Amino acid sequence: MPAEQAVVPVSDRGFLYGDSIFETVRAYGGKAFAGADHYQRLAESAKSVGIALPFGKSAFLTILDELLAANDLLDAMVRVTVSRGSGPAPVPDPSGCHSPTVVAMARPAPRLDEATWSRGIGAVVVPVQSTPKAVLNPTVKSGNFLSHILAIVHAKAHDTGEGAVEAILLDSKGRVAEGAVSNVFGVWNGTLNTPAADGDILPGITRKLVLDLARSLSIPVREGAISGLDLGDADELFVTNSGWEVMPVTRLNGVVLADGRVGPITRRLHEAYQKKVMASC
Amino acid sequence: MPAEQAVVPVSDRGFLYGDSIFETVRAYGGKAFAGADHYQRLAESAKSVGIALPFGKSAFLTILDELLAANDLLDAMVRVTVSRGSGPAPVPDPSGCHSPTVVAMARPAPRLDEATWSRGIGAVVVPVQSTPKAVLNPTVKSGNFLSHILAIVHAKAHDTGEGAVEAILLDSKGRVAEGAVSNVFGVWNGTLNTPAADGDILPGITRKLVLDLARSLSIPVREGAISGLDLGDADELFVTNSGWEVMPVTRLNGVVLADGRVGPITRRLHEAYQKKVMASC
Numbered sequence: 001m002p003a004e005q006a007v008v009p010v011s012d013r014g015f016l017y018g019d020s021i022f023e024t025v026r027a028y029g030g031k032a033f034a035g036a037d038h039y040q041r042l043a044e045s046a047k048s049v050g051i052a053l054p055f056g057k058s059a060f061l062t063i064l065d066e067l068l069a070a071n072d073l074l075d076a077m078v079r080v081t082v083s084r085g086s087g088p089a090p091v092p093d094p095s096g097c098h099s100p101t102v103v104a105m106a107r108p109a110p111r112l113d114e115a116t117w118s119r120g121i122g123a124v125v126v127p128v129q130s131t132p133k134a135v136l137n138p139t140v141k142s143g144n145f146l147s148h149i150l151a152i153v154h155a156k157a158h159d160t161g162e163g164a165v166e167a168i169l170l171d172s173k174g175r176v177a178e179g180a181v182s183n184v185f186g187v188w189n190g191t192l193n194t195p196a197a198d199g200d201i202l203p204g205i206t207r208k209l210v211l212d213l214a215r216s217l218s219i220p221v222r223e224g225a226i227s228g229l230d231l232g233d234a235d236e237l238f239v240t241n242s243g244w245e246v247m248p249v250t251r252l253n254g255v256v257l258a259d260g261r262v263g264p265i266t267r268r269l270h271e272a273y274q275k276k277v278m279a280s281c
Numbered sequence: 282m283p284a285e286q287a288v289v290p291v292s293d294r295g296f297l298y299g300d301s302i303f304e305t306v307r308a309y310g311g312k313a314f315a316g317a318d319h320y321q322r323l324a325e326s327a328k329s330v331g332i333a334l335p336f337g338k339s340a341f342l343t344i345l346d347e348l349l350a351a352n353d354l355l356d357a358m359v360r361v362t363v364s365r366g367s368g369p370a371p372v373p374d375p376s377g378c379h380s381p382t383v384v385a386m387a388r389p390a391p392r393l394d395e396a397t398w399s400r401g402i403g404a405v406v407v408p409v410q411s412t413p414k415a416v417l418n419p420t421v422k423s424g425n426f427l428s429h430i431l432a433i434v435h436a437k438a439h440d441t442g443e444g445a446v447e448a449i450l451l452d453s454k455g456r457v458a459e460g461a462v463s464n465v466f467g468v469w470n471g472t473l474n475t476p477a478a479d480g481d482i483l484p485g486i487t488r489k490l491v492l493d494l495a496r497s498l499s500i501p502v503r504e505g506a507i508s509g510l511d512l513g514d515a516d517e518l519f520v521t522n523s524g525w526e527v528m529p530v531t532r533l534n535g536v537v538l539a540d541g542r543v544g545p546i547t548r549r550l551h552e553a554y555q556k557k558v559m560a561s562c
Binding site: 003004006007008009010011012014015016017018019020022049050079081083089092094095103105107127128129130132134135136142143144145146147148149150153156180181 | 292295374434
């Protein structure tokens with residue numbers, strides 16, 4: 001149905017409490033990219049918060065295919081949200097909530113041309129701390145997004161350039177955790193660095209893909225702590241998610257990095273990623 | 282309209298991201314209790330997250346009155362949710378979202394009889410940490426409720442009795458922060474203790490009312506740190522929110538406290554609160 005006709009009850013716990021999980025899947029040429037990986041993560045999110053997924057992997061992939069076909073979409077983003085549904089009463093206790101709500105929505109997402117990509121985006125280190133594990137399992141991609149939303153608002157207010165901006169969140173020890181909607185990578189002395197997957201981060205599907213590509217290209221890789229203070233000294237910076245793919249960061253905290261040029265490791269990974277995309281569709 | 286016909290678009294950011302704020306207001310005899318205080322807090326939540334409230338105090342109070350009247354409700358709970366509405370695209374960046382969604386929903390909530398009240402409820406200290414200020418302003422009553430929901434699930438699984446259970450969250454230093462849906466009070470040696478309002482807590486409207494009542498009754502009051510380890514030694518424990526009012530905690534971590542009897546300070550505050558309720562309607 002047209003997105004503007006799709007509704008959920010006001011009693012839906014996704015609306016009342018952010019009591020939901022979701023995935024955002026990239027599609028190229030009408031085909032979902034890394035769909036099985038997204039299903040796997042959704043299943044893990046569901047298990048962690050105690051929502052019984054009402055579909056298996058093949059049904060999930062079919063939903064993606066059918067939604068793309070019904071909308072005549074080739075290059076697109078599909079968001080699949082699964083909320084805990086409505087309970088007997090609008091109270092936080094989820095007892096008696098056994099009918100999850102599933103919403104899949106698609107929108108066109110043209111592939112970036114080379115000129116746009118190579119301009120990169122801005123990033124701002126924000127005074128919003130990443131959510132500690134002890135509060136909420138950060139590997140759950142949940143509908144509790146408010147702190148990241150406010151992080152983005154802060155980042156946009158402190159960037160100096162045009163176009164997209166990402167917020168970079170640090171953990172309680174001042175180490176880089178993640179972007180508001182991405183994972184963060186930096187290159188120092190030829191080594192690709194990214195925060196370890198067991199930190200207070202959501203280790204993205206694109207993050208893993210990029211690490212695999214880096215290793216296959218024999219680029220030295222280190223998954224470990226990065227001080228927020230060291231970010232500005234990086235030779236190259238980029239962020240990843242399924243929509244941005246490998247996206248250069250060419251401004252940090254309002255300062256243009258390396259004359260705004262994209263570094264060689266970022267470019268190699270971008271090209272390898274594009275090959276993978278081309279091979280998929 | 283009937284609650285089951287009330288819907289929001291799937292693109293509503295309340296549903297997609299928990300990008301919303303809310304208040305839960307108690308009504309007695311068809312009149313909202315402490316309605317102006319709830320408006321004040323809602324306005325502060327709205328300011329903190331950057332949602333422009335589409336109504337002022339008198340309109341808010343009118344919404345409550347009219348909803349109660351339209352539903353022929355005397356003793357009731359009203360939840361007013363204000364989400365950031367739908368944006369131009371379903372992405373976390375809230376730019377271009379200028380039409381908040383307002384949903385007010387009411388349900389009957391009979392007043393507790395004395396026998397039910399004096400049985401109290403169970404409480405369980407859970408391994409879910411309260412959200413640090415650096416992550417999200419805890420005084421914002423927002424639609425990001427997932428960690429508290431999981432706290433309740435844990436508490437229910439670890440209680441031994443019948444009836445309601447509250448989860449008690451500690452902060453990163455092991456100090457009592459708050460209940461999942463309440464504020465926590467304990468009595469030691471005749472002094473009423475509750476975590477200070479500037480901790481990682483949402484200082485409730487009922488909490489403030491109860492502190493005011495305690496002071497007017499010349500009960501010694503201390504707002505300050507309470508170690509989670511000391512809770513079991515309290516002479517009396519209770520929790521407060523607009524629905525539970527002053528609710529005795531008669532089981533902690535599955536162990537019955539003081540033979541399940543309600544302590545004298547809890548009872549005095551309960552009686553004073555009831556007088557206030559009676560005077561309001």
